[in-house]
Amino acid sequence: MTLKQTLRLPKFSNQGFTLVELLVGMVVSLLAMGAIYSTFLSQFKSYQVQEEFAAMQQNIRAAMFYMQREIRMAGCDPTGLAGAGITAASATSIHFTEDVWNGTAGGNPDGDVDDSNEDITYNLDDSDGDGVVDELDRNNQTVAQNIDALNFVYLDANGNTTATLADIRSVEITVVARISRGVVPMVNNNTYLNQRGTTILGPQNDNLSRRRLTAFIKCRNLGLN
Ligand SMILES: [Ca+2]
Ligand SMILES: [Ca+2]
Numbered sequence: 001m002t003l004k005q006t007l008r009l010p011k012f013s014n015q016g017f018t019l020v021e022l023l024v025g026m027v028v029s030l031l032a033m034g035a036i037y038s039t040f041l042s043q044f045k046s047y048q049v050q051e052e053f054a055a056m057q058q059n060i061r062a063a064m065f066y067m068q069r070e071i072r073m074a075g076c077d078p079t080g081l082a083g084a085g086i087t088a089a090s091a092t093s094i095h096f097t098e099d100v101w102n103g104t105a106g107g108n109p110d111g112d113v114d115d116s117n118e119d120i121t122y123n124l125d126d127s128d129g130d131g132v133v134d135e136l137d138r139n140n141q142t143v144a145q146n147i148d149a150l151n152f153v154y155l156d157a158n159g160n161t162t163a164t165l166a167d168i169r170s171v172e173i174t175v176v177a178r179i180s181r182g183v184v185p186m187v188n189n190n191t192y193l194n195q196r197g198t199t200i201l202g203p204q205n206d207n208l209s210r211r212r213l214t215a216f217i218k219c220r221n222l223g224l225n
């Protein structure tokens with residue numbers, strides 16, 4: 001009896017793989033690839049979800065940032081000659097003027113509101129022409145996209161709502177932004193309210209996530225003159 005027979009060593013073929021071995025090998029590697037792919041896909045999807053939410057957050061914050069900064073300065077009129085103030089105020093748009101410079105870098109207010117960035121309107125518009133009024137425009141230039149609602153509430157010196165332009169001292173702004181496409185399997189049937197409890201966006205019943213952001217702005221230049 002030879003050593004090889006004693007140890008019952010398996011007999012290896014030197015003729016390559018059999019068809020069965022090949023098939024088993026292929027199935028195993030396909031399963032492994034499938035597992036890797038589905039892991040990659042779910043990670044990629046959660047990455048996409050995060051990206052979309054981050055974009056929406058950035059969008060709504062940018063919208064609010066611009067409006068807060070400029071509406072706070074509404075009526076800025078250090079010379080008392082410019083007649084600056086809120087010139088039109090509706091629930092969905094605001095038009096105001098401020099004398100903040102003379103059009104020259106570093107220049108002082110010059111008693112008028114005809115220099116750039118002194119006569120400002122914010123409203124929602126369909127600037128991209130897709131049939132949906134969802135762009136926040138500043139003087140007809142889009143500053144934020146995917147904005148479903150923009151709402152202004154005007155308050156007088158006592159904090160009561162007012163429709164009289166000369167009485168406005170502060171503004172409540174509420175913005176509702178949506179994600180640019182559906183990435184979460186759910187139906188959004190939420191109703192969005194402003195700070196007064198008034199509905200500014202009813203249930204959309206779509207699969208788009210939304211965020212609401214509100215701000216209270218004291219217009220420090222109104223009511224000074
Ligand atoms: Ca000016
Ligand atoms: Ca000027």
Ligand SMILES: [Ca+2]
Nearest residue numbers: 126130132134
């Ligand atoms: Ca649009």
